[in-house]
Amino acid sequence: LYALYVEYNKQSVPPKSDIPLIKKALKEKDASLQILNEKGDILASIRMSKEKTRYDPLEIISRKIEQDKYDSTATVFHDPKKKISWVFYTPNNYHSITDESIIRKAWMISIIVAVSVLIATIAFSIWNAFRYGGPLLLFTSWLGRMGSGNYSEVLTEKERKRVFRKNGKVRLQYRLYSEVITAFYEMAEQLSLAEKERKQLETTREEWMTGISHDLRTPLSTIQGYGHMLESGHYNWNEEELKEIGQTLRDKSEYMVELVEDFSLAFKLKNNVVVLETKKVDVHQLLQHIVLKFVNDRTIENVHFSYVPAHLQPFIQADPRWFERMLDNLIFNAIKHNPKNTTITISTAIKSDRVLITIQDDGIGMDEETQKNLFDRYYRGTNTTEKTEGAGLGMSIAKAICELHKGHIKVRSTLHEGTAIILHLPLSADQQPD
Structure with a gap:
């Protein structure tokens, strides 16, 4: 910068022909220049805006002493004969940590980081809700259907498309719950089978009760019929006929006794109260x-x-x-x-x-x-x-x-x-x- 000052400080203000050369030299050093008279008036500004028309002498001294307060460093060369000063401004690499611009930048960075973390957290929460909440809602609908006794339809067609791919594999969202889904299917099959067995048992019991009623009613009807005939006195039975009636009544009675014994024996066998004498x-x-x-x-x-x-x-x-x-x-x-x-x-x-x-x-x-x-x-x-x-x-x-x-x-x-x-x-x- 001093060489630049020595080369072009021939007049109070460099001629217009020298301005492009000065600009080029300043650009290479990322610097700017202001030429001031002894009163602080700005005579020329090169590569610098003309926001101000003059400087207070103390301001120039302050910029030289307290450089860390400003964005640029001021280098001053004074020519006492011409009573002018060349002030070169270069970027200041020695900002104080208390510099207002640095604090402002730190705040901006902090806000950007906080917003980024917040957005990432919200996005992660939405992703987890989609990953874990969706299957849980699906399980809730399954349990609702199973609670109402609809074991044959574990998944609706729409839910099946959501859970399984076309090749039959579980989609990524539900892969974490693949074992649970398999367990649901197995449980539904077991419950469906149990329901069928229960209905079959009820049907069998009804048929059995109907059969028992028929089995008991037939000998009872015979016994009752012969009883009415004997009681009426309308018939003159000979000895052979009375023996035949007695034989029939005994056979029917023995048959009923065998039925009752079968019921009793079945109960004893079921409850393990039969003792063998082997x-x-x-x-x-x-x-x-x-x-x-x-x-x-x-x-x-x-x-x-x-x-x-x-x-x-x-x-x-x-x-x-x-x-x-x-x-x-x-x-x-x-x-x-x-x-x-x-x-x-x-x-x-x-x-x-x-x-x-x-x-x-x-x-x-x-x-x-x-x-x-x-x-x-x-x-x-x-x-x-x-x-x-x-x-x-x-x-x-x-x-x-x-x-x-x-x-x-x-x-x-x-x-x-x-x-x-x-x-x-x-x-x-x-x-x-x-």
Whole structure:
């Protein structure tokens, strides 16, 4: 700057021809120039606006001493002969931290940062609300539908499009809840299945009550009818007719007693209050006795029985009375639900530590629904052409007695080909292999 002052300080004010050269030199140094006379009047301003016409001498001195208060630094060269001063202004790089402009800038930066943080926070909150709130609202609508018993529609078509992509994958918004969504579907399926089972149970109970009413009403009507006939005195009964009436009344009474005993037994088995008096039993001997009982029963016609024993003689721990009741129910069920000339084969086999007793017939067989519910209490099947005498408890009682003997029971059947009921019972301890 001093070289510039020396080169162009030839006159009080540089000539117009020198102004462009001075401007160029000042621009290279990012500086500006004002020329003042001794009174402080501004004679020329180069690269600087002419907002002021004069300066107070003290102001110039102040700018030199307290440079950190101003945006620019003042460098003064004084020519005493010409009584003029050249004041060069360059950018001030030494602002005080208390400078008003710096404080203003700091405030502006702080405000900008605060606003930016606020906007980012609001945006993050909206994003989280969209991410977490949306699925929660969806779950609320699910629970509402499930609360009203609508288990079949977990998601509406509109909700399904919101949750799943076209390829079946869960959208990003709901991916965090994918396990919950899967659990909802499984729970809905279980509740739907439970609801179907409940309705089926109610239907079965209603059918059972209707059957029980019919089963009891039939013998009661007969007993009541004969009672009125005997009471009226309008008939002269001979001894043979009275015996026949007595036989009928006794048969109907025994049938009703058997129904009541079945109800009582089913209740006891369900509540585990039946106590077995077990002993070592010869399976062959017991089954021969049971089969012969059916063979010699003259009330059973057009049914063929056969017994096929295992080569070895199996022994089990059993209560003979309850064991016979179980086999009676299974064989009688095969008789009752099959046409005439059905062959029923009872066979035994030893497999590992168990004896397998099979009651097989070549009758009409069962459909899958009947097989599934065969051992349920009160289930009578769906074949309306067959007889429906009995309470529908025989097979469930047989299963419960088998389980009391620590065994299990299975059914294998094909429509129009026949049915096999297989009992798996543990052999006596001294007969089991080491």
